[in-house]
Amino acid sequence: MRIIALLNRLLRYGVVGGTAAAVHFGVLLLLGQWMALSLANPIAFLAASVAGYLGHALLTFREETGGRQFARRWLLLQYVVNISVCALLPLLKAPTLVLVFTPTVLNALIWSRAARFSARSRQQHNGQPPLLHADDLGLAAGVDAAIVDLARSGRLQGASLLVNGPSASDAVETWRRLAEPPPLTLHLCLTEGHRLHNCPDLPTGFGTLLLASILPWQRRRIAPQLRTVLLEQISRYRQLTGLRQIRLDGHQHIHLVPLVLDAVLDLARSESITWVRTTREPLPEGLTLALWWRSLQTGGLIKWFVLQLLSGLAMPRLRRAGIQTNRRFAGVLFSGSMFGKALRRSWITAHSPGKVRRASRPLVLIHPARRHAVSGMDQDAFQQSVAFFSATNRQKEWSSAQQL
Structure with a gap:
């Protein structure tokens, strides 16, 4: 049966490949009457690529795709690969066999890889859903109200408490009154807030702490201050929540900076830090070009790349320390604009293929707030958050989360 299935797939692949080649030839022949071949050929290549893209998704690999298109990327x-290879090989004076078969082999690899990706995405869609999580509880009453509303309606499965936020105490009291309050996480804040008298270098920027991670003299100066601030915020978290064990993440994901993570791991055993958030975020499938452009404009793509690297470094260290973490994450690529299709596609991609423990469940991060939430913020100590929460996107995230 396997041989028959393989032959059947090879036949379908040949039909689609032959059709794509015919499209290439036909378009090239047609356009060649009105323009130079150097211009007509890339257009013909594009037409052939579209034919192959649709044919392989809908016919050759329909078992993997379920009859749906591959992701447009x-x-x-x-x-791009075909154009590049076909332009490069003649310059290298490659033999005829290489000229003919190299694109064929590359296409087979690309489309089979796309098929495996689609199959995995379908499994995720039908698997265990992620947990919806909100950051910045305690930042302001308008932020707290939106987060509590989502928790009360059952849409939200967790929130991160900003213990040095102006409304932290009131937020925890409201949280306790929920019928089934979701778990809280300590939202370590090192980039905003009021400075402790014995920590002159904190708060500071993400980039400063990242640079200090690789500069020995900066590391020696800042590391003791990090420990002091971390202990102070852990103490405040316990005072507010009454919880002994600590689940931890970071404001602006600052906890993933190596120097900060060092401090977290040093205190993990003595302070019962049992879970730390990571941000390994698979790229969502089915995004429009407009959404990719939005991510590029807002810096989300750069943040995604940096935090992918930092999470990749952090996860083995967390495992060695016996600290649990989430397997997947969504919310960096469209940080600040997790609403509409961006939220829905991220939500689908974050699904887990099978059942996993709650501590390992994927997380989807949002930053919801009511209108005019900034009016209750500490304008001096949280200037970055004031700018962030002034955007109407905060209400859009709240509304989109209600509709998940």
Whole structure:
């Protein structure tokens, strides 16, 4: 049966490949009457790529795709690779066999990889859903109200408490009155807030702490201050919540900076830090070009890349320390604009293929707030948050989360 299935797939692949080649030839022949071949050929290549993209998704690999298209980035990848290879090989004076079969082999690899990706995405969609999580509880009454509303309606499965936020105490009291309050997490804040008298270098920026991670003299100066601030915020968290064990993440994901993570791991055993959030975020499938452009404009793509690297470094260290973490994450690529299709596609991609423990469940992060939430913020100590929560996107995230 396997041989028959393989032959059947090879036949379908050949039909689609032959059709794509015919499309290439036909478009090239047609356009060649009105323009130079150097211009007509890339257009013909694009037409052939589209034919292959649709044919392989809908016919060759329909078992993997379920009859749906591949993610559009596979079309872009295949087109760029083909154009590049076909331009480069003649310059290298490659033999005829290499000229003929190299694109064929590359196409087979690309489309089969796209098929595996689609199959995995379908499994995720049908698997265990992620947990919806909100950051910045305690920042202001308008932020707290939106987060509590989502928790009360059952849409939210967790929130991170900003213990040095102006409304932290009131937020915890309101949280306790919920019928089934979701778990809280300590939201370590090192980039905003009031400075402790014995920590002159904190708070400071993400980039400063990242740089201090690799500069020995800066590390020696800041590390003791990090320990002091971390202990102070852990103490405040316990005072507010009454919880002994600590689940921890960071404001602006600052806890993933190596120097900060060092301090967290040093205190993990003595302070019962049992879970730390990581941000390994798979790229969502089915995004429009407009959404990719939004991510690029807002810096989300750069943040995603940096935090992918930092999470990749952090996860082995957390495992060695016996600290649990989430397997997947969504919320960096569209940080600040997790609403509408961006939220829905991120939500689907974050699904877990099988059942996992709650501590390992994927997280989808949002920052909801009511209108005019900034009016209750500490304008001097939380200037970055004031700017962030002034945007109407905070209400859009709240509304989109209600509709998940």
